[in-house]
Amino acid sequence: MINLSEIFKLPAAPETEEDKVSYNDLKFFQETLSLMRPLNSIEIGCANGISSVLITKYTRGTSVIIDPYQSYGYESNGLKHIKKYNEGILLKETDKAEIFRSEVEKEIHFYEVKSESILPRLLDDNFKCDFIFIDGDHRFDAQFIDFFYGSKLLEVGGLISLHDVKDPATIKLRSFIDTNMLNLKIIALSDTMITYKKESEDLRDYDFHKNF
Numbered sequence: 001m002i003n004l005s006e007i008f009k010l011p012a013a014p015e016t017e018e019d020k021v022s023y024n025d026l027k028f029f030q031e032t033l034s035l036m037r038p039l040n041s042i043e044i045g046c047a048n049g050i051s052s053v054l055i056t057k058y059t060r061g062t063s064v065i066i067d068p069y070q071s072y073g074y075e076s077n078g079l080k081h082i083k084k085y086n087e088g089i090l091l092k093e094t095d096k097a098e099i100f101r102s103e104v105e106k107e108i109h110f111y112e113v114k115s116e117s118i119l120p121r122l123l124d125d126n127f128k129c130d131f132i133f134i135d136g137d138h139r140f141d142a143q144f145i146d147f148f149y150g151s152k153l154l155e156v157g158g159l160i161s162l163h164d165v166k167d168p169a170t171i172k173l174r175s176f177i178d179t180n181m182l183n184l185k186i187i188a189l190s191d192t193m194i195t196y197k198k199e200s201e202d203l204r205d206y207d208f209h210k211n212f
């Protein structure tokens, strides 16, 4: 098991300390991901890499990490921490929305671009994952797009976690998911995070709608 206190205290870029996930979120990731061992994963919003360390560690195949402001806003701390905890693992970085194709067992693909430009490309490339963590641009429209693509990139049986559940924009998104996304079931809820399991493909009629 990874020492959570050590990860939680990893250096943060100045003035970004409040961005990071809580200790309880880390505990949840540790407990869930160490059992689940996702084949592939996606994290949207890396910051100082506190959550990324655990997600990349427990992902067996490709970990996709997306953060457009990694070098400019976070002094590349996220990348440094990911490298430190994944010594010897191939880490590919790009600042372009190009898709890496790999047949290799374990790799980390870091995209220094906005999620809205890379998620549709991953979908187009038939990338599939078992775990997604959405913690990027917190405005409603951006989160909705992350969720829209994320839920399609997720395998049946996979988990999708949203951070900052008490933010007004996330409350709105949750309200949409809970009323309209009948194939997603809540499996965990804390003060900071909600996690849904994809129980089936999306079977709604094309004009299905419930007010939210």
Ligand SMILES: C[S@@+](CC[C@H](N)C(=O)[O-])C[C@H]1O[C@@H](n2cnc3c(N)ncnc32)[C@H](O)[C@@H]1O
Pocket (backbone or CB within 6 Å): 019, 020, 021, 044, 045, 046, 047, 048, 049, 050, 051, 052, 066, 067, 068, 069, 070, 073, 113, 114, 115, 116, 135, 136, 137, 142
């Ligand atoms: C709250 S922080 C993430 C915290 C991180 N998950 C942790 O473990 O501490 C939000 C992150 O989202 C990133 N971000 C902002 N806009 C984004 C976008 N359009 N696509 C992807 N990430 C974005 C920011 O650069 C920042 O690193």
